[in-house]
Amino acid sequence: MxxxxxxxxxxxLVPIKEKYMLTLRESAxxxxxxxKRIRRLLDDHPGELGLFNGTKVLVNRAKFEEFxxxxxxx
Numbered sequence: 758m759x760x761x762x763x764x765x766x767x768x769x770l771v772p773i774k775e776k777y778m779l780t781l782r783e784s785a786x787x788x789x790x791x792x793k794r795i796r797r798l799l800d801d802h803p804g805e806l807g808l809f810n811g812t813k814v815l816v817n818r819a820k821f822e823e824f825x826x827x828x829x830x831x
Contacts, residue, residue, distance in 0.1 A: 778807070778815040788821070794831060798824075 773779065773787050785792045796814060799807045806824055807816040825831070 776818060779818050779821075781814050781816070784816040784818070784821065787818070788825065790831070798831065 773783055776783070779787060781792045781795055784790070784795055788795070795816060799809075799814060799816065802824070806821050807814060809815075
């Protein structure tokens with residue numbers, strides 16, 4: 758796996774499909790679901806689909822995918 762590191766960034770950029778946890782913005786783009794809807798789902802299922810780190814919200818990509826596979830409407 759090659760990771761592209763731009764000169765202005767100190768940390769390598771990891772493709773979204775290879776990340777374990779996604780930010781709200783990344784998960785909204787990846788799953789094509791509004792950020793507010795994702796935050797509401799995380800609030801309704803605390804500790805199951807993601808975690809809160811202060812004000813930062815992180816979505817567990819694999820668990821969120823499983824949740825979406827098992828539901829017909831969100």
